[in-house]
Amino acid sequence: MNKRTISIIHELCAPEKPISISGLAGQFGVSQRTIRNDLNTINDILNENELLKLKLKSGGQIIRDPSFDQILSFVSDGDFYAYKLSKGERIRIASALLVTSSEYTTLSAIADTLFVSRATVINDLEEIKTCVKEGGLEVVSHPSRGLRIQGTESDKRVFLLKAADSGQSMAEQELMTGQIHVPEETRTMLQKIITEQEHIHKCYLTDDSFQKVLLYLEIMINRNLMGEYIEVRRKNVSGKHQMAQDILELISQYCHFRTTEDEIQFFSELLSMARYTRQRTGEGDAVKLQFITRQFIWQISEELRVNLNGDYDFFENLSAHLESVYSAASPVYPDNPIIEEILEENTEVAAAVRKKLAILQQYTGEPIEEIELGYITVHVCAALERKKNKEIAFHVIVACHAGIGTSQLLLERLKKHFNFQIVDIISVHEAKNMDPGKADFIISTVPLEGCGLDHVIVSPLLNDEDYIRVGNKIDSLRDSRNLPVRGEEHEITAKGLLEKLDPVIWESVPDAAPELIRKIRKIVGEYFNQTMDTESEAEPPYLHELLPHTRIMLDVECGDWKEAVRRSGEILLDMGYIEARYIDAMIANIDENGPYIVLSPGFAVPHEGVEQGSIRVGMSLIRLKDPVPFGVEELDPVEFVCCLSAVDHKTHLRAFFNLVNLLRDENFKQSLHQCRTPEEAAGIIEKYEYETAE
Missing domain, CATH: 3.40.930.10 (Mannitol-specific EII; Chain A)
Incomplete structure (x- = not known):
């Protein structure tokens, strides 16, 4: 757990050292939202021991009372169990323990897992029942056997999905995920199956949805192995039914259990509620939505007094996002943690988006849900970052843990959106030996321990939230080190060559262009030794x-x-x-x-x-x-x-x-x-x- 939380406590025990949320986020390689959650955990400890809480000033500066260092007597540098769970954490974890079990669970067993007394669990019991009831479930008791959960299997899985995905502290997350753990080789297999089926069905999940789908499948496997299957579902064949069936049939072959039609039905419902970066669509109104998206971009540009009309990626990404939103029911998943942080730090952009939401409401004639304000704001902020950072040249190293193919994918996306000089592509274990003078910072897909260079963590797909993270890192570096603007060296790349060839092909043989472009892209990709997605990367006609x-x-x-x-x-x-x-x-x-x-x-x-x-x-x-x-x-x-x-x-x-x-x-x-x-x-x-x- 609390390796990071305790490290933060020790950092805060140096009163003469100014510390901010953004500084801690950069130091530990996590989001500012994660640091805020850690500070909430620390404040819980302070409050329970009658010490003054931490306070925040404008700009995220952390203010601590001179008595703060007394907290050291209540925490330990030892193992995870030295951490004292808050009451809220106890209730959420105990509820998940009950829902996970297919048998009766005693109060003593819960107390042992939480490292608290049986009396503490008894005192928490009513609130545990309330927590479970909010998930559509009920706690039933047996005088000699203990407690168990009554309710549908689908409600139990949704409860566990939310619980495992919304842990408020590292302690809570560790105990939650421990209840649904699968072997690492199984997790890797699941990731490969999802990715493979994304490409086959041309439906590409956002990073956030990918992780939630992966988490659900881990829950499903655990439940199935315990003999727990989805109840009978009303048949409703959605556009994601075939994708759900293909994924579950592959998993059942590898994990040696029998899937059912009801399992497929429920999983297809979850896939329909997920978010996608792009997907093959059968909806007739996609073009209409693109028209309205263009109107929205015009209006938001005028409101912010920044011309974003020329950002093709903004138009494409926002259109795809809105198409995903309007083609499915509202997601059951909890909010993305970074959304609230972006709204807090970009109030002017959020206000402009809110003011112009009426344009998008033309599409359905109904109000847009509040959660969508945050997601749309992320797209606008990413477009602003792209516009700002196109004019800045930095020397950057790319570090990736998932092989050369993923590294090349990330590299191409970085070159497309930032005026970077990529000086090297390294594996993660090489980072600690990097010469600090070789680059301005590292862009990595995982945290880098013992690295002397500044680094920012992104996903290999480089989504809109990542653009904002990279932009924040650039702003931080420029402010602290006054980095000069460097010129860009031009090189022949597969992408650059194809951008020149594609228009000629479309103009010369328009009817045969799509197939011819696919063949040429394959040949060019092989020549440059780059793996290229001939479907998704083909340049659309002018x-x-x-x-x-x-x-x-x-x-x-x-x-x-x-x-x-x-x-x-x-x-x-x-x-x-x-x-x-x-x-x-x-x-x-x-x-x-x-x-x-x-x-x-x-x-x-x-x-x-x-x-x-x-x-x-x-x-x-x-x-x-x-x-x-x-x-x-x-x-x-x-x-x-x-x-x-x-x-x-x-x-x-x-x-x-x-x-x-x-x-x-x-x-x-x-x-x-x-x-x-x-x-x-x-x-x-x-x-x-x-x-x-x-």
Whole structure:
């Protein structure tokens, strides 16, 4: 446990030494939220022994009373059990002990596990019952046998999942996870199975959800081996049912137990509630949500007075996050610990997000849950960090514990988002021997003990929370060491080469482009000795690649908006990109949801869901001879109608992103208004798109 907590206590016993939460977080390689929890544990000890609690000043400075060092007489540097659990910890752990057991449990057994007296457990019993009841369960007693839990197996597992995931201290976490421990080789096997099925099903869990799914599977294995199985569930085949079935069938083969259809059903429900960085979607409204996401980014940029419209990753990540949120029920999992910390430290950003949430509420017509304010704020803060840190050059070492493939993945993501000079890639055990003058700091996937260089811990996937951590480390280093800005050396990379090749392929052979790009990416990856995901890493087409002159018509005569939508769609219909029903579906979509497709004065982008008759990704553009109203007073009349055929939630994303940015340039629309031929219009689109990208 308390190796870290006791170390913090010893640090705080030096009154002349200024200590802050951020300083301790950096020293121990954990989040500031974790340090706050440790301080709460220390305050519990102080309070129980009638000593004055620690206080926090602005900026996270920790203030301790001169009597603080008396706490040393109540703690020990010895083993874990020297730590005295608080009452709240005792209640939560005792509740989990009861739920974990499939047999009766005596009060003495609970007392022995918690290293307290039987009388203490008796005094806590009513609150233990209340804690269990909040999970939909009930404590029943037998005069001679002890206590046991009554309730459904699914409620028991959810209770254990929450309990193991929300420990308030290291002591509590150790006792909780000890109840559901699986051998390390089993845990490794589970991680590999989940990762493999993510790629097969094209549904990639966020780091937080990945860990929670892993934790649930450990709980499930323990319960199954005890003979405890999920009760009969109402059959409801979700989009995650096949993924759940494939994962559990593999696990049952390796762990030698029998899975059931009810186990699969419940696990599919949990997967549906998880969060994903990106996923193959069958939802028809993904494109609509992307339109609304663009409006939100416009508005949040104006509110914060920072232009975030050019951040493609912000647009893609936020769209994927919101799609995950709206395509499933509200998660049963507890909040991510870093969310509260980010909200506390970025109040202006959180206030701006709250002010603009109404834009996103257009999607469902219902209020957005409070928890989503935090997650959306993380995406905005990450975009701000990317914008700020693109202009800063640092020498960085990458340390990874999971092999060269994971190291390369992390390396590519770092190069994409930060102006870093990666001077070396090392294994974790090499860190303690690193020359402090070799780099400004280390980016590592695990804590580094005995390392003389500053380091920041991130996940191999480098999610939005990691961007913020790295940004905070950069700010800290610049403030403390006044690091100079260094220039960036350019090198030939697989990614850089493919970024040049992909547009040429899309322009030359658009119909064969996806398959040809996959083959080329494989060859280039092998040449550079880099493992590349040919599906997820393939570059999506640019706008001018989807709008060649053959898909542009000028001065089309239409009587109203419905005819304009129909004429724009007929170009793609004649070329085999959509079915006839797609056009009717676009018109019905506008009738039902209103003219949200009018993105800019005079410019509309009608579309429908991917299951309404789209065959291939494509765009067509018509310029009306006489503009027509679509029903948005401030944006009417519409002169340009650009039909979009989307085959999934991602392939069209870059083209759509670039189009929306071009529509902010009045010179672009004026040039399209004045051009005389489709060839000239296609040239204007290509010219402005490349200028904007630069």
